[in-house]
Amino acid sequence: MMPTLTASGIEPLFRLLGRYMPLEEADRRALGTLETGPVCLAEARSDIAHEGDNPTVIRLLISGWACRYKDLPDGRRQIVGFFLPGDFCDLNIYILSELDHSIGALTAVRYYEIQPRQFQEVIDQRPHLLRALLWHEMVSAGIQREWLLSIGQRSPLERLAHLFVELYCRLKAVGLATGTGFDLPITQNHLAEANGLSLVHLNRTIQEMRREGLIELSERQLRIVDLDRLKRVAMFNDNYLHFNR
CATH class of the missing domain: 2.60.120.10 (Jelly Rolls)
Incomplete structure (x- = not known):
């Protein structure tokens, strides 16, 4: 069996x-x-x-x-x-x-x-x-549309902010985010490949987010310091995730 x-x-x-x-x-x-x-x-x-x-x-x-x-x-x-x-x-x-x-x-x-x-x-x-x-499946298609919008129109800071908020929302939905923090076990190279950025540009963008007091990132742990500000930077609208059904 x-x-x-x-x-x-x-x-x-x-x-x-x-x-x-x-x-x-x-x-x-x-x-x-x-x-x-x-x-x-x-x-x-x-x-x-x-x-x-x-x-x-x-x-x-x-x-x-x-x-x-x-x-x-x-x-x-x-x-x-x-x-x-x-x-x-x-x-x-x-x-x-x-x-x-x-x-x-x-x-x-x-x-x-x-x-x-x-x-x-x-x-x-x-x-x-x-x-x-x-x-x-509809949400998966919606995520693809948002990623395409990010690559085409959002600045590097906006697209990385958008990705971090999206990941937080998705992980929270399955009980894998605590407070406004979550495990981020992937590398900066993975983040660069997902955002259409060079590794150097990705690193600079993360440093900018740290200086602005938006995130803390250490030992593969991401904490969103100010979720509302990060959403505003990303111009984040969660309607494509349909979690409020």
Whole structure:
């Protein structure tokens, strides 16, 4: 008999989906029936999936940080999305015959692999769960639009401020932010690749945020000193996250 999702594996996902619409205990139990193989492990700076792969499973991240990225033949890379605990690494990816991006582990990560057919059978029986998952996919698309706006129009200070507030909101939604602080286990190089900045420019921007009393960053811990000011700097509007449903 195949193992199923554990309570600890379900909790971040259930908290996240519950931000979009009320879910019942039966929805949690339905998620708990999803069969998986053993928990998969990936080391930091390793790939979970490569562009060109034939995707056959749905991956649910349960710990660590991963990313979606695109790269060029000369090695330049753009991170186009962060995956946090409770996130599916592309929920509907299995409908593709070929993966058009890569998924990389930024830190050591743990994740489940779920078979699409069984996943579909479970959500077909739980309409509230299906609608919450559709909201989750809409939010993912909204995040992509905000990132595109940041790269195209926001200044380096504005785009980094926006990313920090967004990460805080997403981590808070799954219980991984305390007060206005959270673990930021990724490197400055990762932040530069996500914001379209050189490493030098990224470092200067972080120093500016520190001087302005907006953040404190030490030993992979980020504390937002003044959340309202940081939101104003970023011109942050949380409507695209739909957490107030």
